[in-house]
Amino acid sequence: MVAAEHSHVAVLDELKVDLKVVLGRSHMPLHMLLRMGRGAVIELDSTDTDMVEILANDHPIARGQIVVTGNRISVEVTELIRKAEVVRTAGVTIGEGAVPLLEEAGPGL
Numbered sequence: 001m002v003a004a005e006h007s008h009v010a011v012l013d014e015l016k017v018d019l020k021v022v023l024g025r026s027h028m029p030l031h032m033l034l035r036m037g038r039g040a041v042i043e044l045d046s047t048d049t050d051m052v053e054i055l056a057n058d059h060p061i062a063r064g065q066i067v068v069t070g071n072r073i074s075v076e077v078t079e080l081i082r083k084a085e086v087v088r089t090a091g092v093t094i095g096e097g098a099v100p101l102l103e104e105a106g107p108g109l
Contacts, residue, residue, distance in 0.1 A: 020055040021075050023048070023066065051078070 024046030036042075052075060054062040063079040 017056050018058070020058070021064075022053040022055060023050065 024044030026042050026044050028042070048066050048068070051063045052066060053060055054064055054075065054077065060081050062077045062081055064075045064077045067074045067076050
């Protein structure tokens with residue numbers, strides 16, 4: 001049993017997940033962005049007390065709050081975001097079944 005458990009952990013060691021924490025968003029023309037230099041400040045539409053989005057591989061998985069302790073900044077997860085039902089169905093991959101195939105729509109389309 002220990003060898004089987006170890007092989008499952010080894011699989012997780014190979015898993016690569018890109019995590020992002022998003023606090024606010026800002027829109028600006030590309031020419032303004034290109035003119036910015038080192039130390040430039042971009043104003044966001046949020047404050048440090050607003051909820052943040054936590055993304056895994058660019059998919060929202062949770063929401064949380066910014067926590068500042070001394071000189072450390074961390075995120076406290078306050079809400080998990082559940083996947084759509086089609087993704088949780090056994091044997092169905094992400095995106096599969098989301099849009100009907102043209103052949104299933106019937107003749108004349």
